[in-house]
Amino acid sequence: MNIVIVGTQWGDEGKGKIIDLLSGKVDYIVRYQGGSNAGHTVILNGREFIFHLIPSGILHKGKVCCIGNGVVVDPVVLFKEIHDLKNAGIKVDQARLKISSRAHVIFPYHKILDQLREKKKTYRIGTTGRGIGPCYADKINRCGIRIADLLNPYVFKEKLKDNLKEKNEVFRKVYGHPGFSFNKIYTQYLNYARLISKYVCNTSLLLNQAIRKNKDILFEGAQGTFLDIDFGSYPFVTSSSATAGGACTGTGVSPLKIDKVIGVAKAYTTRVGEGPFPTEFSDSFSRYIRNKGSEFGATTGRPRRCGWFDCIMVKEAILINGISELAIMKLDVLDGLKKIKICIGYKYKNKVFRNFPEDPEVLRKAKPVYQELPGWKEDISKIRQYRDLPPSAKDYLLRLKDLLKTKISMVSVGSSREETIFLD
Ligand code: IMP
Numbered sequence: 001m002n003i004v005i006v007g008t009q010w011g012d013e014g015k016g017k018i019i020d021l022l023s024g025k026v027d028y029i030v031r032y033q034g035g036s037n038a039g040h041t042v043i044l045n046g047r048e049f050i051f052h053l054i055p056s057g058i059l060h061k062g063k064v065c066c067i068g069n070g071v072v073v074d075p076v077v078l079f080k081e082i083h084d085l086k087n088a089g090i091k092v093d094q095a096r097l098k099i100s101s102r103a104h105v106i107f108p109y110h111k112i113l114d115q116l117r118e119k120k121k122t123y124r125i126g127t128t129g130r131g132i133g134p135c136y137a138d139k140i141n142r143c144g145i146r147i148a149d150l151l152n153p154y155v156f157k158e159k160l161k162d163n164l165k166e167k168n169e170v171f172r173k174v175y176g177h178p179g180f181s182f183n184k185i186y187t188q189y190l191n192y193a194r195l196i197s198k199y200v201c202n203t204s205l206l207l208n209q210a211i212r213k214n215k216d217i218l219f220e221g222a223q224g225t226f227l228d229i230d231f232g233s234y235p236f237v238t239s240s241s242a243t244a245g246g247a248c249t250g251t252g253v254s255p256l257k258i259d260k261v262i263g264v265a266k267a268y269t270t271r272v273g274e275g276p277f278p279t280e281f282s283d284s285f286s287r288y289i290r291n292k293g294s295e296f297g298a299t300t301g302r303p304r305r306c307g308w309f310d311c312i313m314v315k316e317a318i319l320i321n322g323i324s325e326l327a328i329m330k331l332d333v334l335d336g337l338k339k340i341k342i343c344i345g346y347k348y349k350n351k352v353f354r355n356f357p358e359d360p361e362v363l364r365k366a367k368p369v370y371q372e373l374p375g376w377k378e379d380i381s382k383i384r385q386y387r388d389l390p391p392s393a394k395d396y397l398l399r400l401k402d403l404l405k406t407k408i409s410m411v412s413v414g415s416s417r418e419e420t421i422f423l424d
Helices: 013-021 075-087 108-119 132-141 154-177 183-200 203-211 283-294 310-319 361-363 393-402
Strands: 001-005 028-031 038-042 049-053 062-066 097-101 217-220 261-264 269-271 306-307 325-329 341-346 351-353 365-374 407-412 420-422
Touching: 001 310, 013 038, 013 108, 013 217, 013 261, 013 325, 013 407, 028 203, 062 203, 075 183, 097 203, 097 393, 108 132, 154 183, 203 217, 261 269, 261 310, 283 306, 310 341, 310 393, 310 407, 325 393, 341 393, 365 393, 393 407
Parallel strands: 001 217, 001 261, 028 062, 028 217, 062 097, 261 325, 325 407
Antiparallel strands: 038 049, 269 306, 341 351, 341 365, 407 420
C-alpha cells in the first residue's frame, strides 16, 4: 500500500502521531512539500520528538526516510535535527536518509526576507518566518538554487552571485537592510554541501524502483488542506501544495501508484497565524482549550487559535484529497464539556453555504450554523476500545461520520502511540 497522510484543517491536526503509528508497517516514509515550517510531534517512551524536516518515520529502525523534490530544505535545521537525533541514540546515515537533488535550498536571505515582508505588510499572513514563501517564489521564478547546484561549486557560485546581485539591491532599496555577503554564504553553504552530499540521490528513481519491488510508501503531508497554496484560505496559506496531489509532484511518483489517502482531523479546529476562522471560540474558551490541548505551535511556540469542528472544511478536504478514511485526534480534549458544537453551514447575506466558499469575503464574514450535541463528563484518555467510550462521545463520532460520509478508522485520546482507539 502506498498511503498519503494529509491534514484536513489548518495544520497541527496530529499527523505526526498517525505517521508514527503507520510507519512501522511501511518501508519508506517521504516528506513531499513544505520545509522547516512544519513541526511533527511524536511521543516515544515519554520523550517528545519534534520533526521539522526529517520524516518522523526515522524513529522506526530500518525504515528509509526521504525528503522529496517538493520540499524546501534549510541545511541549518537539517543538520541540527540530525545532530539531535544522533544524541538521542537514533541512527541517521545515508542508508536511512535520502534527500532529493531537485529539492530547493533555503538561504539566510529567504528567512530575512520572509520576516521583513511580514513587518512591512498591512495585512500580515503570520508566517513562521522560516523563509518558506521566498524560497518557493525563487523556485517558481526559476532563480532558486537546488541541492544539485549546491553540490557543484562552479554552478553554485554563479547562481548565488546572480541571486545576491538582485536581492541585495532589493534588501537595500526596499527594506533598508544592508544585504548579504557572497563570501560568507558561499563558504558556509559549501560546507553544508560537503555534509549533505552523502544523503543526496534521485529520490524519484529510488521510490519508483521501490514500488516496482512491492515496497510500501507512506507520504507524510505537512501543514493542511486549508494552508494549501491553491485550495487553502488564500492568501493566508503556506506556499506549497499541502493537499494529496502534492505527494505526486513533490516526489515524482505517479498518481496511479497511490492506493489510499488518509485524512487527519482534530476533534475541534485550530489555526496559527492570521486569516478567517468562522468557528473560532471566544477568547476565554479559546484559552481554556488551548491550555487543555497544549495548543502552541511546535515550530514557533505561538498560541494556536481554537474553534469548533467545521464540517464544511473537512468535507471539502475529503473531496479534494480523495480521503477514504479519517483519523480523529485529541477527542480527550473535549472531555468535561456540557455541549459540543459542529459547524454544518455558513450563513452569509441570508444564504446558507453548505460547501466551502471560494470567495474569501464569505469565509471572513459568514456566521457558522451549528448542530449542538451533549458532551461527556468522563476522562476518556484511558479508553482503548470504541465500545467503552461514553455514549455522548460515540454520538459525536457517529454524527461526524454521518455528516462527512466518511469512515473514521482511528480516534486518538492522548499523545502517545498507545492512546489510540482503532475502529473496524
Ligand atoms: P509559512 O508556511 O511560514 O509561509 O506560513 C504561512 C501560514 O501557514 C501561516 O499562517 C503559518 O502559521 C501557517 N503554517 C505553516 N506551517 C504550519 C504548520 O506546520 N502548522 C500550522 N500552521 C502552519
